[in-house]
């Protein structure tokens with residue numbers, strides 16, 4: 001049977017590991033390590049959410065809504081009930097956005113790509129103009145002519161036909 005001698009301890013000898021820590025003891029984690037990890041996760045999640053909230057509307061704005069009959073052929077833009085008098089809407093014809101407006105001169109369609117710097121225009125029901133949101137360019141919804149702002153040229157016209165109550169866009173060359 002062993003007996004402890006005077007001056008001898010029952011604890012194992014301390015061995016210094018890297019950074020002066022006792023290599024024989026488990027490395028103590030700071031008590032706040034779990035909280036830090038959680039806060040890092042929250043920060044990353046928050047940054048990803050913020051990025052998503054910025055990117056999603058931009059993509060939604062740049063990619064026009066889909067309509068039936070895409071792919072470069074004739075496109076039904078909607079019915080006369082969908083676009084009543086003094087309103088308008090942007091539809092896709094093939095991959096190109098087209099603005100269809102119902103004016104006092106009849107239903108008209110134009111390329112929805114602004115002739116200034118290429119933003120997508122929309123119909124402003126308050127002023128009854130086609131308006132570019134980027135630099136406040138205004139276009140006549142019946143002729144596509146520039147009314148005000150920096151656009152250097154009118155919107156390019158798109159041919160259409162009214163078939164029953166449907167507004168059918170006809171691509172050039174058809």
Ligand code: FES
Nearest residue numbers: 114116117132137
């Ligand atoms: S891009 Fe339309 S007004 Fe500038």
